[in-house]
Amino acid sequence: MEKKNRVATLPQPNPMCGGDGPHSYARNSSYQKAVIDCAKTKIKEVILEKLDLAHMCLDLNTFKIADFGCSVGPNTFDVVQTIVETVKRRYEQQNIREAQKHLEFHVFFNDQSNNDFNTLFKNRFLSVCKPYFIAGVPGSFYDRVLPxxxxxxxHTSYTLHWLSKIPKEVCNINSLGRNKHNISCSNLVEEMSKAYKSQFEKDMGDFLGARAEELVSEGFMIMSGMCLPDGVPMVRTWKGVAIDTMRDCLIDMANSRILNKERVESFSLPLYFPHMSELEEVIKQNECFSIEVLERMIHPMEDLPLTNDFIASTYRAIFHGLIEEFFGDGVVDELFDRFAKRLETHPIDFQTCVKDIQYFVLLKRNSH
Ligand SMILES: C[S@@+](CC[C@H](N)C(=O)[O-])C[C@H]1O[C@@H](n2cnc3c(N)ncnc32)[C@H](O)[C@@H]1O
Structure with missing residues (x-):
């Protein structure tokens, strides 16, 4: 098949594992769903308390919602349904009766163009309930994707840590050998952290700039995801340790000559988890929005000892496409078998890891 020997020169941001098979994101995203579950309580509160339909610049009969980085479901349907139901209640609360009679919802599901939109739109919930009008919007959310x-x-959840690309300085640093044993921003090598941070700032600036144009005056942008407590390096969190375990498996595969050593050394993940103050700072830079809420949520699985199988299947569903694109076919099974085994022999010590932060942010679009 054409794809077999085609490998990317740099690791590319890649969608989650498609389909609905045992390794799919659809069946291995309960960790991300738990974040949405906590955010749902806050989403209801902020819509009922703060959404000002009377002053929002809108066609009162058609309410438009967009989920940026929706993936293949089902999490996106869950959060969108909460938004739809709560907005209906807000119409009742604000007594906008005439519009209520004709109220319709139009929902735009955005993700990268190689996301598995077929699986998304085949979801039974859409065909059985026909809850709203839908449209798929392929394209990078770091650009404009809507009028x-x-x-x-x-809305966006668990997406903004995906950078638009690996910063070019990281590739240079890798080629100088200073970072060849890291596959992500551990926050331990200063020049590395700077490069990732500045790519994150650029990407977030682009994301907010694009949304500022797409949102109506008084429109809401709701964002949730993960960041780090100030001063805590990524390597001290369990997710950082898991990424290092994945790196160790890649190095083992290179030592066993299953993978090319130089290729493993040049591999990095286009991910950056900002510190809480960095996130706040970059949001404040965009003067089109006012920050209505920026707070910490407790992840419902924060105090649970996550099983090794759970970690391995969650990571596989996330990184499957990216690994395959960079290392070629046939590597994913071997890598994640090794990953699961290594988690057994070198278990993550959750007691000594520092907890990461789940954030909830509500931005309001200032008047155009
Ligand atoms: C961890 S998944 C989260 C999916 C969903 N929001 C959830 O909470 O289950 C991250 C999603 O962000 C998407 N993504 C990453 N970078 C993107 C970009 N530049 N433009 C659009 N989508 C992007 C990925 O393709 C992936 O589907």
Missing amino acids: RNTINIG
């Missing part, structure tokens, strides 16, 4: 001044509520 100007159209969206009433934008």
